[in-house]
Each structure stands twice: as structure tokens, then as C-alpha cells.
Amino acid sequence: MLRNWYLTIVLERTAGVALHLQLVQAIIQEIQRGRLLPGAALPGSRTIADALSLNRKTVVQAYDELLAQGWIETQARRGAFVSARLPAPMIEKINKAAAPIPDSFVKSLPPNGLSAFLESIAEKPGAIRFSDGVPDARLVPFDVLSRAYRRALLHSARANRLAYDDSRGNLLLRDAIADMLRAERGMSVTNTQICVVRGSQMGIYLSARLLAIKEKFVNEVATSSGCVVMEDLGYPPAREAFASFGVAIEYIAQDCAGMDLDALEALCHQRNVSAVYTTPHHQFPTTVMLSVERRIRLLELARRYDFLIIEDDYDHEFHFSHNPMLPLASMDTDGRVIHIGSLSKVLAPGLRLGYIAAPEAVINRCMNEIMLIDRQGNALTELAVAELMRTGEIKRHVRRALKIYKERRDYAVQRVSELIPSATFTIPAGGLALWLELDVRIDMQRLQRDALKQGVAILPGQLFSGTGRAIPALRLGYASLNQQELESGLAALVAAIQQQFPA
């Protein structure tokens, strides 16, 4: 709304040209170059007159002229607006000015490999979305959250809390996270081993950056550079975070008990493995939980072959059995695990809160890196969420949401079994998605297109494969959909599948 701002217009004040005509010319130029958009409200004549040190009559005269020429229109008691009905060639010209053709700089950037994933998870107006496992943000206790924000704001005003703060995050939140990790995740951590980040994605990115820095340093003395190992099926933005720093990635297979550690050990004989990135609690995207035996062996391999484990514990709160598995970090005795967690699933992804739990030296280095990216997080959100953690509100919300998600999981399991009997899947013990393996004859790309036409967006397995394998499977996030939405989504999916098997 331009009226809320001081509109800066520079008049050339050309000698010999009347001031009102100079103002007309200046406003036409701003419309033509896409700065004043069709329909935009223009400041009142008095405001412009004050701002440009003109007589108000001069401005009124200029507006009358613009009105007569069709550049602006007026509405009774609402003032003047740039005409919403400018001729089509003019609009085209404006659009071109607003979106210039990408220059050689942009063209020279190599693609980063995330396009298909981003395109697939993007909002599809009017379509039901089977996400990659997002929570239902409609369940967030907004009244409780808004009271916590209000108190955080008042507290900030009293204690000057909106000034620059610790790059590792607000101490109250780091304390609350350390308490939670000690109580619920069996980890022996204190606030100096915690760093708050804007979502676990930033934690992954920081870990990738530290690895890349280390590799660069090591390469000066070592002959072979280290690599990071991931399961072939994994979380694309994690993959791209490592790739973006030029860290070499090796993919290994996985089975129904998680990562294939024989394959990992064989790889350790051939290559210098610097780190293993893994989602042991609910493997992304297959939902499998890494067995205890494999956890113990993975930690042993880390010691023997001297690599780090980057543990992405992205949705551990939503586990439906009574005994959620404790993270690798809780069994780590020699500081090899960088544990990354998130509050995106617990509260809402839009709050952008996550954390890294790691040895103090790693956290201190993260602190330096955060200084380079955004200095620190959002103090208000950190204070509000710290309070919700301290008072147990978050735990109460998780308990409520867990009940709803378990009902949704059970319903999804039942309906998928009934509607797509050819699909095979393991009922996940936790997490917010199913991994459906479909009839191998199905062309998944076609299915994605047909499903969208039927009104449902799906995520085919190929999106998650580091090696780009075509996989007749899909990740079906159920938690963000109520029963009605799930029914509509499944009906559309079934219709799309049937198109490939005409009777």
C-alpha cells in the first residue's frame, strides 16, 4: 500500500516546463517502468505536495491531467489509483520491466538438482496434497502460542531482549531443549552443547559446511578426499546441502531393517568416509526404524573408520508405540554424532525452529558459521517456545496431536489396504507418512501427472533416489489431512492408477 509510505519521486525541475507537467511526466515514467503498478493507491495530493515542496494546486492539476489521459482513476472518498485498465501493450511493457530476462550471471549457475522436488511439493491450488510427511498446522494451539508470544514481547521490552543475542540461540531455549533431550531422548547434554537453528534443514546445511571446510583442510595433506554416505533413498534437500559444498556423496542400499551396513563397511575399505547422514528413527522416505543391532554396529564402524554420524531426528515426537527408540546420540560415547532435531513437526514448520546437539567444540564452530549467515535466530519465537517447553504446553500439544495422528495413520492404513490392494507397505511405528510400494508396471511419472489432473498431488519414489532410479513407490503423508481430505485424495489417486489399467 503506497499510501502508507513516503513516495519518493525526483522531479528534474526542468527550466521552461511547468511543474505540474513535470509531475505528470514523472508519474507516467514510474508507471511505465513497473514501479507504480496497475491498481496501486497513490498518495493524496496534500502528501505529495508536502513531500515535493509543491503547491497543492499543482499536484491537483497534475492528477487531473493523468486522469484525463487515462493513467489514473479516482474513487469517491478513496482517492487516486493507478488505472487498473491500462492498455494491454502497456501492461506487457510493465511486466517486462518488472521481470527482466535473466542475465548471464543467473544463466551460468549450474542447476542444483532440487527442481523436481520443489515443483512436486509446491502448493497446487485446489488439489489435495499427499505431502512428504508434514504435520497438520491447523492443530497448533494458536491461543496458547499467541499468549506465549505476548508474554515474550512484554518480557523483551522489560529486559531489553530484542537486542543482539548469542548466535547459538537464546539461553532459555537452549536450556529447555537440553532438558527435553536429557529426559526424552536419553542424551547427556547441557546448554553449551546445543545450538538453535532455523529448522533442521539449517542444521544439515551447517554440518555439510563444517564437513566441507574440514575436507578442504585435510585435502592439503591427504591424497584422497573424504565423502559423505547416505542411503540411496533419502531427503533431497539434505542431499543437496552436501552437494552444494562439493562434498562427494556415496549412496548405499537399505533394506527392511535400515541402512545396509555391510555395504557401508565395504565402502569404508575403498574410500575415505568422512560422515554418514542418516534418519534412523523413521528412515526418510521408507519409514523403517534402524534396528538396535545396526545402531551399535554403525557406532562401532564410526569409531573404527573414524567418521562422523549426522543424525537427522526430524520427527521423533510422533511415535505410536510406547517405546520410541533412543537416538544414536544417546549411545555415542566419543563425540561422533551431530544430532539434529526440529520443532517443525511438533509445532509448525512456519516457526522455523530446530537445534543441533553436538560436542561443545562443534557447537562453537557452528556459532561462528551462524554469524556469517544470519547472526542469530528470531529472539521472540525462541523466548515464546522456551516458555511453552518449560511449562509443558508443548508436551500437552504433542500428546493431543499424537492421538489424532495415530487415528489418521490407522485410517489411512485401512483405506489404502481397501482401495489399493496391490500396494504393499509396512505399518509405520511412527512418523507422519506411509511408504507405498505399488505395482511395478505403473509409470510413476504418468501417475503423478494423472493424479494431479484428478485433484491430488503425490510424491513418486524417484524424487527421493540419489541415483535417480525409477521406483514404483510413493511417500504418502497422511497426518496433515483429515478423514474427508484423505478420502478425496485416495479416490483421486485410485482413479489415476486405474487409468493405467483400463478394464
Ligand SMILES: Cc1ncc(COP(=O)(O)O)c(C=O)c1O
Ligand atoms: C528428513 C527431514 N529432514 C529435515 C527436514 C527439514 O525440517 P525443518 O527444516 O522444517 O526442521 C525435513 C522436513 O520435512 C525432513 O523430512
